[in-house]
Amino acid sequence: MWDVSGQATRLWKHYxxxxxxxxxxxxxxxxxxxxxxxxLLHRCINDRELAKAPILIYANKQDIEGCMTKxxxxxxxxxxxxxxxxxxxxxxxxxxxAKTSDGIWEGMKQLFESVAKAQQKAxxxxxxxxxxKA
Numbered sequence: 792m793w794d795v796s797g798q799a800t801r802l803w804k805h806y807x808x809x810x811x812x813x814x815x816x817x818x819x820x821x822x823x824x825x826x827x828x829x830x831l832l833h834r835c836i837n838d839r840e841l842a843k844a845p846i847l848i849y850a851n852k853q854d855i856e857g858c859m860t861k862x863x864x865x866x867x868x869x870x871x872x873x874x875x876x877x878x879x880x881x882x883x884x885x886x887x888x889a890k891t892s893d894g895i896w897e898g899m900k901q902l903f904e905s906v907a908k909a910q911q912k913a914x915x916x917x918x919x920x921x922x923x924k925a
């Protein structure tokens with residue numbers, strides 16, 4: 792596991808080798824920073840090296856009154872358009888609070904299931920390739 796937060800974006804590529812999943816944490820109480828978060832998220836979504844890595848978006852700070860809703864966050868991050876276009880169907884979303892731990896394990900469960908599904912798909916592709924060569 793690597794924490795390559797927004798401050799290390801120029802170095803991200805050095806961590807992409809054999810990545811099984813991406814956890815992308817946003818501050819759901821800071822609408823101004825979502826523009827930058829959108830750029831970084833879409834960099835992950837569109838990166839060839841991360842194409843098979845499911846992405847979990849944690850909408851943190853849900854314990855703060857007045858924080859953004861899922862629809863607001865999806866709109867500002869342009870996530871629904873990515874899913875609707877078929878570009879990615881392995882994006883998970885979980886509202887959470889790191890302070891209270893609400894939603895943390897639910898998000899991890901979603902991500903584990905997505906990783907297992909991706910690994911199963913990869914194994915099936917390997918078997919199909921071997922059978923087609925035989």
